[in-house]
Amino acid sequence: MRFWDRQNAARAETRRLLLAFALAVLLLVAGVHGALALAWLLMAALLPWQLPYPAGFLAANVGVSLLLVLGGWWVETSNLRAGGVKLARRVGAREARPAVSHAEQRLCNVVDELCIAAHMPRPQVMVLPRADAINAFAAGWDAGDAVLAVTQGALQYLTREELQGMVAHELSHLHEGDTRLKMRLAGMVYGLELVYHFGDTVRERPGLAWWFGSAIMLAGSAGWLAGRLLKAAVSRQREHLADARAVQWTRSRDGLGGVLRKVMTQRREAARLRLPAAAHGGLAHPAVQHMLLVEAPDEDRLSRHLDSHPSLQERVRHIYGRSMPPLPVAPLQDVPEPAHRAVQAPGAVPLAAQFDPYA
Amino acid sequence: MSMTAWLVLGGLAVAAAWAVAVYNRLVTLRNRIANAYGQIDVQLKRRHDLVPNLVEVARGYLQHEAATLQAVIQARGQAQGAADAARAAPSAAHLGALAAAEGVLGAGLGRLLAVAESYPELKADAAMRQLSEELASTENRLGFARQAYNDQVLEFNDEATQFPALIVARLLGFAAAPMLEATRSAQEREAPAVRF
Numbered sequence: 001m002r003f004w005d006r007q008n009a010a011r012a013e014t015r016r017l018l019l020a021f022a023l024a025v026l027l028l029v030a031g032v033h034g035a036l037a038l039a040w041l042l043m044a045a046l047l048p049w050q051l052p053y054p055a056g057f058l059a060a061n062v063g064v065s066l067l068l069v070l071g072g073w074w075v076e077t078s079n080l081r082a083g084g085v086k087l088a089r090r091v092g093a094r095e096a097r098p099a100v101s102h103a104e105q106r107l108c109n110v111v112d113e114l115c116i117a118a119h120m121p122r123p124q125v126m127v128l129p130r131a132d133a134i135n136a137f138a139a140g141w142d143a144g145d146a147v148l149a150v151t152q153g154a155l156q157y158l159t160r161e162e163l164q165g166m167v168a169h170e171l172s173h174l175h176e177g178d179t180r181l182k183m184r185l186a187g188m189v190y191g192l193e194l195v196y197h198f199g200d201t202v203r204e205r206p207g208l209a210w211w212f213g214s215a216i217m218l219a220g221s222a223g224w225l226a227g228r229l230l231k232a233a234v235s236r237q238r239e240h241l242a243d244a245r246a247v248q249w250t251r252s253r254d255g256l257g258g259v260l261r262k263v264m265t266q267r268r269e270a271a272r273l274r275l276p277a278a279a280h281g282g283l284a285h286p287a288v289q290h291m292l293l294v295e296a297p298d299e300d301r302l303s304r305h306l307d308s309h310p311s312l313q314e315r316v317r318h319i320y321g322r323s324m325p326p327l328p329v330a331p332l333q334d335v336p337e338p339a340h341r342a343v344q345a346p347g348a349v350p351l352a353a354q355f356d357p358y359a
Numbered sequence: 360m361s362m363t364a365w366l367v368l369g370g371l372a373v374a375a376a377w378a379v380a381v382y383n384r385l386v387t388l389r390n391r392i393a394n395a396y397g398q399i400d401v402q403l404k405r406r407h408d409l410v411p412n413l414v415e416v417a418r419g420y421l422q423h424e425a426a427t428l429q430a431v432i433q434a435r436g437q438a439q440g441a442a443d444a445a446r447a448a449p450s451a452a453h454l455g456a457l458a459a460a461e462g463v464l465g466a467g468l469g470r471l472l473a474v475a476e477s478y479p480e481l482k483a484d485a486a487m488r489q490l491s492e493e494l495a496s497t498e499n500r501l502g503f504a505r506q507a508y509n510d511q512v513l514e515f516n517d518e519a520t521q522f523p524a525l526i527v528a529r530l531l532g533f534a535a536a537p538m539l540e541a542t543r544s545a546q547e548r549e550a551p552a553v554r555f
Contacts, residue, residue: 102488102492105489105492106496109492109493109495109496109499110496112496112500113496113499113500114503116398116402116500116503116504116507117506118507119395119507119511160495164499249503249506251506
C-alpha cells in the first residue's frame with residue numbers, strides 16, 4: 001500500500017537529515033577553528049615581531065565552540081521541556097469541555113476513536129477558543145504531558161471525517177515522537193545561534209578582537225543557517241510522515257485532504273480581504289509555530305527552504321496523488337454527523353473505487 | 360579444547376542468543392494481538408451499555424414504535440449473551456454466533472435511528488443528540504479496534520514469516536495469525552445507519 005511506502009521514505013529521509021545535522025555541527029566547530037587560525041596567522045604575518053603559535057589553540061577553540069553549541073542546546077531544551085499543557089496554555093488554549101458543548105464532545109470522541117486505531121494513550125485535549133482559522137497542534141515531551149489542541153475554527157467548519165483526519169495527523173506527531181524531535185532540533189539550532197552571538201559580542205571590543213569576533217561570527221552564521229535549513233527540512237519530512245499516518249489510521253483521504261483544501265480556501269479569502277493573521281489567536285507564537293497542522297502565514301519568510309511545512313498544494317498532491325481544488329468553507333449546523341464510513345448497499349462499489357484502486 | 364571446538368561453541372551461543380531474542384519478540388507481538396482483540400471486546404461492551412440509555416430516551420417520544428424498541432432490546436440481550444459465551448470459550452462457533460448477534464443488533468439500531476428520523480422533537484432532544492453522537496463514536500471505535508487488530512496481526516505475520524526469524528517461528532510453532540474479516544457474513548457487512 002502506498003501510505004506504508006511514504007512512511008518509510010519519510011523516516012529514511014529524516015535519518016539522513018539528522019546525520020547531516022551532526023555533520024553541520026562538526027563543520028561549524030572546524031570552521032570556527034579554521035577562521036580563528038586564519039585570523040591568527042594573518043595577524044602574525046602583519047606584526048613586525050615573531051609570535052609563537054599558541055599551544056592548545058585547537059583544543060581551546062573546539063572546546064569553547066562545543067561548549068557554546070551543547071550548552072545552548074541543553075538550556076533551550078530544558079526550557080522547551082516545561083511541558084505540553086503549559087505551552088498550550090501559553091498560547092491561549094483551554095481544556096475541552098465535552099459535557100458542555102456538542103462540538104467538543106465530538107472532538108473528544110474523535111480523539112478517543114483514533115487513539116484506539118493508533119494504540120496509544122489519550123493526550124490531553126484542548127481548544128483554542130479565539131482562533132477562527134482551521135488549525136491544530138500537538139505538543140509534549142512524552143506521553144505523560146502530551147496535549148492536542150484544536151482551534152475553534154476547526155470545530156466549526158470541519159465535518160466529523162475531516163476532524164478525524166486532522167486529529168490523526170496530530171496524533172502521528174505524538175506517536176512518532178516528532179514533538180520531542182522538533183524541540184531537540186530547535187534546541188540545537190539555538191546552540192548554533194549562540195556561536196554567532198558569541199562572535200558578535202567579541203567583535204564589540206576594540207582592536208584585534210574585531211578580527212577574531214568576525215571570524216567566529218562568519219563561521220557561526222554559516223552554521224546557524226545550515227542548522228535552520230536542516231531543521232526545516234526534517235520538519236517537512238515529518239509532516240509528510242504524519243499525513244501518510246493520518247491516511248493509514250483513518251483509511252480515508254478525504255478526511256485530512258478535506259481539511260487542507262478548506263484551509264486553502266480560508267487562506268485565499270484572507271489574502272483577498274487582506275486580513276491580518278490575527279484570526280490565528282495565539283498560534284503565531286514561535287514556540288508552537290513548527291508544531292501546527294498548517295503553518296500560520298508569515299510574510300517575512302526568507303524562502304521556501306526555511307518553511308517548516310511543505311506547501312498545501314504539495315501535501316494535497318501527496319495525499320490524493322494529484323492536485324485537487326480547494327473546498328468551500330461553511331460553518332456546520334450543530335448536528336451530529338453520520339458514522340465515518342458512508343453507508344451503502346452491500347456489494348455496491350463506490351464510484352471513486354472504479355477509477356482509483358486506493359479509494 | 361581445540362580452536363575449532365571453541366569456534367563452534369561460540370557460534371552456537373550466538374545462534375541461541377539470537378533465537379531467544381526472536382522468540383521474545385514474537386511472544387510480545389502475539390500478546391499484543393491478544394490485547395488488540397480485547398479492545399474489540401471492550402468496544403462491544405460499550406455498545407451494549409449504550410443501548411438501554413438510547414431506548415429509554417427514545418421511549419418517551421416513540422410510544423407507537425414499541426415493536427422497534429422491543430426488537431433492539433432483544434437483540435442487545437442476545438448479543439450480550441453471545442459475547443459472554445465467546446469470552447468464556449472463544450471457539451469458532453461462538454465467535455460466529457457473536458458476529459451474527461452483533462449484526463442483528465446493528466440492524467436494529469439502524470432501524471431505530473431511521474424511525475427517529477421522522478420524530479423532530481426526538482431529533483432535537485439534547486440527550487438523544489448526545490447519545491447518538493456516542494453511538495456514532497462507538498461504531499467508529501469498533502471499526503478502529505478491528506483495524507488496529509488487523510494492523511497488529513500484520514506486524515506479527517511480517518515478523519514470523521520473514522526469512523531468518525521464520526526458522527525460529529516454525530520450530531517453536533508460531534503460526535501466522537488470521538486477519539479479522541468484517542465481511543464474512545452478509546449481516547456483518549451491513550453498517551448500522553447512524554444518520555441524523
